[in-house]
Amino acid sequence: MLRLLATIRKEWLLLLRDRTGLTLLFAMPLVLITVMAMIEDAPFRDYQELKFDILTVDNDHGRLGRYIREGLEYTGQFEVVDSMNGKPVTQQQALDLVNKGDYKICIVIPKGATGAIVSNANRIVNDISKRMGIPATLPVGTKKDSLNVAVYFDPASKKAFKSAIHQALDNFLTQVETDLLLERIKQQLRKKDMPETDTMEIRLKAVGLQEQLTGPSKQIDVISNSVQHNVPAWSIFAMFFIVIPIAGNMIREREDGSLLRMKLIPGSYLAILAGKMLFFVCICVVQFYLMIQVGIHLLPLLGLPKLVLGQSHAAALMVAISIGLTATAYGILVGTIFKTPNQALNFGAISIVILSAIGGIWIPLEIMPPHMQFIGRLSPLSWGLDAINDIYLRNMGVVHIGGNTGKLVICAVVMLCIAGAVEKRRMS
Amino acid sequence: MTSISVQDLHKTYKGALEPSLSGLSFSFPKGAMVGLLGPNGAGKTTTISILCGLVKADGGQARIFDLPQDAANREAIKRITGIVPQQIALFPHLTAVENLTYFGNLYGMKGKPLRSRIDEYLQMFGLEKAGNKEVHRFSGGMKRRTNIIAAILHQPQLLILDEPTAGVDVQSRSMILQFLREYNNQGVSIVYTSHLLEEAQTICREVVIIDEGKVVVQGETAALIARHPECRNLEDVFLHYTGHAVRD
Numbered sequence: 288m289l290r291l292l293a294t295i296r297k298e299w300l301l302l303l304r305d306r307t308g309l310t311l312l313f314a315m316p317l318v319l320i321t322v323m324a325m326i327e328d329a330p331f332r333d334y335q336e337l338k339f340d341i342l343t344v345d346n347d348h349g350r351l352g353r354y355i356r357e358g359l360e361y362t363g364q365f366e367v368v369d370s371m372n373g374k375p376v377t378q379q380q381a382l383d384l385v386n387k388g389d390y391k392i393c394i395v396i397p398k399g400a401t402g403a404i405v406s407n408a409n410r411i412v413n414d415i416s417k418r419m420g421i422p423a424t425l426p427v428g429t430k431k432d433s434l435n436v437a438v439y440f441d442p443a444s445k446k447a448f449k450s451a452i453h454q455a456l457d458n459f460l461t462q463v464e465t466d467l468l469l470e471r472i473k474q475q476l477r478k479k480d481m482p483e484t485d486t487m488e489i490r491l492k493a494v495g496l497q498e499q500l501t502g503p504s505k506q507i508d509v510i511s512n513s514v515q516h517n518v519p520a521w522s523i524f525a526m527f528f529i530v531i532p533i534a535g536n537m538i539r540e541r542e543d544g545s546l547l548r549m550k551l552i553p554g555s556y557l558a559i560l561a562g563k564m565l566f567f568v569c570i571c572v573v574q575f576y577l578m579i580q581v582g583i584h585l586l587p588l589l590g591l592p593k594l595v596l597g598q599s600h601a602a603a604l605m606v607a608i609s610i611g612l613t614a615t616a617y618g619i620l621v622g623t624i625f626k627t628p629n630q631a632l633n634f635g636a637i638s639i640v641i642l643s644a645i646g647g648i649w650i651p652l653e654i655m656p657p658h659m660q661f662i663g664r665l666s667p668l669s670w671g672l673d674a675i676n677d678i679y680l681r682n683m684g685v686v687h688i689g690g691n692t693g694k695l696v697i698c699a700v701v702m703l704c705i706a707g708a709v710e711k712r713r714m715s
Numbered sequence: 716m717t718s719i720s721v722q723d724l725h726k727t728y729k730g731a732l733e734p735s736l737s738g739l740s741f742s743f744p745k746g747a748m749v750g751l752l753g754p755n756g757a758g759k760t761t762t763i764s765i766l767c768g769l770v771k772a773d774g775g776q777a778r779i780f781d782l783p784q785d786a787a788n789r790e791a792i793k794r795i796t797g798i799v800p801q802q803i804a805l806f807p808h809l810t811a812v813e814n815l816t817y818f819g820n821l822y823g824m825k826g827k828p829l830r831s832r833i834d835e836y837l838q839m840f841g842l843e844k845a846g847n848k849e850v851h852r853f854s855g856g857m858k859r860r861t862n863i864i865a866a867i868l869h870q871p872q873l874l875i876l877d878e879p880t881a882g883v884d885v886q887s888r889s890m891i892l893q894f895l896r897e898y899n900n901q902g903v904s905i906v907y908t909s910h911l912l913e914e915a916q917t918i919c920r921e922v923v924i925i926d927e928g929k930v931v932v933q934g935e936t937a938a939l940i941a942r943h944p945e946c947r948n949l950e951d952v953f954l955h956y957t958g959h960a961v962r963d
Contacts, residue, residue, distance in 0.1 A: 289820050289825060290820065290821055292820075293816075293817055293820035294817075296817075297809065297813070297817045300809055300813055301806065301808055304808040304809070304849070305808065540806075543802065543803070543804070543805070544800055544803060544804030544805075545804050545805060547769075547800055547802070547804050548800070548804035548805075548818065548865060550769065551767055551769070551796075552822055553790045553791075553794045553822070554790070554821060554823070559821070
């Protein structure tokens with residue numbers, strides 16, 4: 288026990304002496320998650336949450352144009368721009384602006400669109416009326432070709448963005464057509480046998496859609512937003528960067544001969560290693576909770592959502608310890624295998640970036656191709672993130688995270704065994 | 716009783732073309748002060764590493780105070796042996812007291828007894844005012860002296876020093892040599908390696924000269940010099956046995 292405590296004290300003193308290193312160890316991860324949460328905020332928002340300026344060229348000048356404008360504004364998602372400097376936007380002007388990227392979307396309502404929709408609605412109503420034995424009286428146009436509302440996107444727009452906007456506009460046009468059709472049906476039926484005062488409500492949505500929670504949680508809906516993904520994800524990434532100071536520490540001890548002296552002293556070197564690991568695991572856990580505090584207190588001040596924690600704090604602590612243990616063991620392995628701090632720094636840093644990229648830290652694993660998802664699930668960082676998501680998003684407890692924390696601990700033990708074998712081989 | 720006894724030690728490192736040790740044998744009685752001398756690559760460091768248990772010999776046997784150096788006795792041998800490596804095996808960013816406290820703790824010492832011993836040794840080596848200074852701020856001589864204190868904190872019966880005075884000034888060297896004489900007078904066996912043969916001649920009653928992994932000569936320092944009338948000192952004896960060819 289004395290060896291273990293003495294080693295913890297020694298590591299603490301060494302860390303205190305390196306004031307710059309100490310500051311970087313805690314400050315850089317905080318800066319990292321703040322920056323990452325902010326820059327990844329927009330891609331994480333659903334497109335429905337964002338507001339776009341939408342250039343509208345109304346060649347119809349009819350009810351459809353008015354309906355579309357009012358409807359778009361009513362959704363709150365679009366700000367309709369149909370004039371500039373007091374003059375209506377022309378089609379060519381709108382296309383140029385979108386092409387330059389000044390605007391993301393432009394819709395052009397063709398001439399006669401209102402007439403086409405009304406005519407189509409009238410045709411349907413007349414047809415229904417005829418089948419019901421009611422005289423068909425609503426006027427129908429002679430043109431049978433359907434018109435299209437043209438949508439233009441900024442060429443730099445992403446496919447997912449286009450698809451989401453397309454779907455929103457399509458839904459909206461369908462809604463306008465349905466409204467007009469229902470209005471015509473009501474009008475026709477009212478003519479037949481209903482008093483003028485009858486409102487005759489037609490309710491189409493008999494069956495609705497409502498999102499429900501899957502878990503036993505009493506907590507209300509937690510959305511996987513930028514903060515909810517980025518704070519835990521980049522916290523895990525930053526914790527793994529403990530590899531650099533640990534590997535450096537191991538190599539320095541080997542180079543300056545202090546490792547040799549420790550090995551010349553009776554008693555197990557494992558107790559010294561355990562003290563070193565315990566110290567760095569504690570550092571990782573402190574880093575984790577500091578970063579969580581940033582998600583709770585700092586990010587909301589910057590206009591981002593507040594990090595919502597799960598209900599099992601014991602489970603979160605267990606995950607933080609497991610991640611810290613794996614990161615520390617990885618540092619010891621890197622520090623044992625490589626001979627110079629430069630080698631360890633380069634390998635350590637790049638390998639963490641790779642493990643984090645494939646492990647779903649940068650972008651969620653779910654949106655990667657299947658073969659990358661398979662590879663990604665082998666990354667210890669993905670186990671850590673899965674466990675955190677289980678606690679924070681799925682409100683699970685200690686029992687449910689056992690699988691992932693178990694994998695992390697086993698991985699740590701395997702890495703320590705490899706480090707032990709490498710060191711033994713080196714000594715012999 | 717012998718303090719060190721090596722019999723027919725053999726060692727060839729993996730990938731090496733030549734063996735480091737090829738049948739090395741020597742022994743010293745308890746309480747001896749012996750110089751283990753040899754040119755570069757003679758096998759001194761390998762011998763010390765085998766004696767410490769850091770390296771396993773391919774053949775032969777090493778004994779410390781009659782205990783065979785094997786897995787069963789390794790811990791017991793570490794307890795009675797102090798090693799002063801050629802490197803300054805200290806944490807540069809800890810103070811001398813912090814370094815010595817840490818290594819003392821690893822030896823199982825703690826509290827007031829440890830602190831008193833540290834203070835005693837710091838004073839003995841003229842470092843009492845520098846105890847709370849970080850080691851990387853020390854001069855070469857101060858580092859060497861602290862390096863020695865770290866090896867004797869647990870009061871070993873055998874002290875092995877690998878070039879303990881390399882790169883230090885005359886004053887520090889004199890202090891170190893004086894300490895070694897006094898320490899040996901207390902009954903502690905000392906094995907000392909150095910390329911400074913004048914120094915070895917001054918403090919070692921007995922020397923072993925090894926070359927190419929074998930003992931070329933062993934005996935009392937004064938007797939060896941006297942045996943060769945053409946040799947004025949230990950350096951001449953050394954060159955007589957190992958030749959003038961430069962070693963890499």
